[in-house]
Amino acid sequence: MFDRRHSERFSVAGAKLHFKTHHGDTVESEIADLTNSSVRFKIAHDPISEDIIEVGIDVPGFHLVRIRGRIIWKSDPAQENPAFAVMQFLPFGTDERYNSMGTRNQIKTIIEKHTQRNEPGGRITWG
Numbered sequence: 373m374f375d376r377r378h379s380e381r382f383s384v385a386g387a388k389l390h391f392k393t394h395h396g397d398t399v400e401s402e403i404a405d406l407t408n409s410s411v412r413f414k415i416a417h418d419p420i421s422e423d424i425i426e427v428g429i430d431v432p433g434f435h436l437v438r439i440r441g442r443i444i445w446k447s448d449p450a451q452e453n454p455a456f457a458v459m460q461f462l463p464f465g466t467d468e469r470y471n472s473m474g475t476r477n478q479i480k481t482i483i484e485k486h487t488q489r490n491e492p493g494g495r496i497t498w499g
Contacts, residue, residue, distance in 0.1 A: 381405040381412070382486050389413045390428040403429065408483060409461050414454045415446065427459065429479075437478045439471050 387403035389411060401413040411429060429437040441459040449455035462469070464476035 381407050382483055384431050384482065384486050386432045388430045390430065391425055403431075404456055406479070406483060408479065410441070410444075410458055411461075412456050412458045415449060415457045416455070417449050424462065425459070429482075431482050434482055435478065437475060437482070439475050439479070441471075 383405050384403060387406070389401045389403050390398060391401070392398055401415060404412040404414060406412075406429075411427070424440055424442050426438060426440045429439060431437075439461055441461040444458055444460045446457040447455040461479075462471050464471045464473055466473065
């Protein structure tokens with residue numbers, strides 16, 4: 373089972389996430405942190421289903437990354453301010469059920485460039 377607590381997390385200044393709510397509204401959210409297999413982002417209310425969703429990850433200086441995943445955790449906006457949600461990415465591969473290897477490479481490049489800027493010599497293990 374996926375355990376995000378054991379993954380290296382990276383804050384990326386100015387990074388935004390775009391997704392559609394189950395009502396069809398497009399929402400922009402601030403990304404709190406990114407790993408090689410998930411993204412944690414702020415939510416103002418609870419518009420997110422537990423189903424597979426597609427999001428756009430917009431990091432300054434990089435192309436928009438479209439990626440699919442499943443919401444695996446969310447805090448309650450009525451209880452916490454700010455509240456957060458975590459989306460685990462679907463696996464990467466060549467089958468249409470998966471995120472593309474190109475998408476994996478985009479996420480990898482964002483994290484590696486961020487690591488090089490802020491943590492000289494930092495390394496990430498990619499499965």
